[in-house]
Amino acid sequence: MQNEQSIFIKALRDPLTKEEAFKKLVSEYKERLYWHIRKLVLDHDDAHDVVQNTFIKIHLNIDKFRENSSLYTWMYRIATNESLNFINSKASKMGLQNQEWIEAKANGLMADSYFDGDQAALKLQKMVAQLPEKQRIVFNMKYFDNMNYETISEILDTSVGALKASYHHAVKKIKNELND
Amino acid sequence: MTDFKQHNPFRVPKGYFDELEEKLCSSDDSISKLNPFSTPENYFEQLDEVIEQRLSINKRIPQKSNLSSLIPKFIAVAAAIVLIVTLFQRTSTQEIEKEQAFNDFIESYYSQTLDSYDMLSMMEDIEIESTFSSPSKP
Numbered sequence: 301m302q303n304e305q306s307i308f309i310k311a312l313r314d315p316l317t318k319e320e321a322f323k324k325l326v327s328e329y330k331e332r333l334y335w336h337i338r339k340l341v342l343d344h345d346d347a348h349d350v351v352q353n354t355f356i357k358i359h360l361n362i363d364k365f366r367e368n369s370s371l372y373t374w375m376y377r378i379a380t381n382e383s384l385n386f387i388n389s390k391a392s393k394m395g396l397q398n399q400e401w402i403e404a405k406a407n408g409l410m411a412d413s414y415f416d417g418d419q420a421a422l423k424l425q426k427m428v429a430q431l432p433e434k435q436r437i438v439f440n441m442k443y444f445d446n447m448n449y450e451t452i453s454e455i456l457d458t459s460v461g462a463l464k465a466s467y468h469h470a471v472k473k474i475k476n477e478l479n480d
Numbered sequence: 481m482t483d484f485k486q487h488n489p490f491r492v493p494k495g496y497f498d499e500l501e502e503k504l505c506s507s508d509d510s511i512s513k514l515n516p517f518s519t520p521e522n523y524f525e526q527l528d529e530v531i532e533q534r535l536s537i538n539k540r541i542p543q544k545s546n547l548s549s550l551i552p553k554f555i556a557v558a559a560a561i562v563l564i565v566t567l568f569q570r571t572s573t574q575e576i577e578k579e580q581a582f583n584d585f586i587e588s589y590y591s592q593t594l595d596s597y598d599m600l601s602m603m604e605d606i607e608i609e610s611t612f613s614s615p616s617k618p
Contacts, residue, residue, distance in 0.1 A: 322535075323528065330527050338517050348530075355531045356538055417516025425516065444515065 305371055312362045326355055329372070333379045339440045340383040342405040342425070344414040350386050354379045373454045380437065380455060402429045402436075427474050434458075435470040442467050 311321035333354055338347040357378050365374055384398075391401035406429035409415045409422055417425070428436055437456065441447045442463075449460045456463070 323532070326528050326531050330531075331524055334519075334524070334527070335515070335517075342517075344517070344519060351527070352531055352534050356534060359535060360538075414518045414520070415516055416518050421516035 306367065309362070309365065309367065309371065322359055325358070329375060330355075333375060336376060336441075336445065337379050337383050339444055340380070340437065341386060342402065342409065342429075343412065346386065346390075350379070350382050353386075354382045357382065369454050373451065376455045377457075384433070398433060399430070405429070423478075424474070427477050428470075430477075431470050431473065435466045435473075438463055438466040439470040439474075443471075 308321065308325075311317040312325065314321075330351070334347060334351045337350045337354065338344065341347050341350055354375070358375055361378075365371070387398050387401060391398045394401065396404070403426070406426045409417070409425055415422075428439055431439060434456075438452060441452050441455075442449075449463050452458075452463050453460045458466075
């Protein structure tokens with residue numbers, strides 16, 4: 301597996317094979333990265349912008365990838381950072397805090413033509429939007445993407461213990477809101 | 481009796497509860513039910529091409545490092561232009577101010593040292609006529 305990854309990374313770095321290898325990479329990971337980004341930025345158009353920026357960053361920085369984590373983890377980290385930078389930039393342009401911007405996005409989901417959820421799904425999204433940024437990311441990755449703590453730990457560069465605590469707090473807050 | 485109650489004779493495999501938590505959350509059905517978001521039709525089929533186009537555009541745009549090296553040069557040229565314009569404007573303003581001061585001095589000298597008769601005697605006849613024929617200021 302590790303050897304297979306090394307061969308693929310070599311192909312991504314070689315100017316002769318880079319283009320073809322990158323096409324394969326996009327085809328393999330586009331959906332997973334898109335859904336990860338979409339759950340963070342909520343809006344399809346925003347996710348579309350961020351997923352493109354993510355792949356551009358991957359293409360530009362593949363030579364800097366040190367192979368001390370899996371390629372998948374590294375790309376997820378770029379996607380997460382790009383999403384957070386995007387939210388930060390949009391929020392600051394509107395003079396809002398990041399969380400205020402996300403809450404506004406969540407409140408507008410019912411009017412979004414690419415949101416098919418019912419009232420319960422909408423309520424859940426609104427509650428997730430109210431979580432602090434770190435808890436929101438961990439909750440999305442654990443609850444919606446079913447990632448294990450070890451993978452999330454690698455992506456977010458946070459200890460498993462801290463992630464478990466974040467997830468526990470997030471679930472507790474959401475349960476409390478649902479019971480009210 | 482007390483000892484018997486306190487001792488739990490049952491054991492679970494190592495990491496059992498972590499795995500149980502994973503399994504409870506990893507039903508494929510729950511993912512599709514939980515994801516309330518959708519995309520435009522054929523979005524993922526077209527995404528490869530969109531990214532490819534973005535990459536080709538990116539390759540045509542000059543690298544950031546080239547742009548950043550041009551910025552200080554641009555600022556230096558702009559600063560030089562601003563400096564030259566400011567100096568030129570200051571020089572012309574100073575010349576106008578000097579000329580005005582000289583005219584003011586001549587006017588005040590004549591008005592203090594000469595009376596109207598002296599002034600008239602220094603003027604040509606034609607100048608006197610034009611001065612009196614022009615309408616007087618209110």
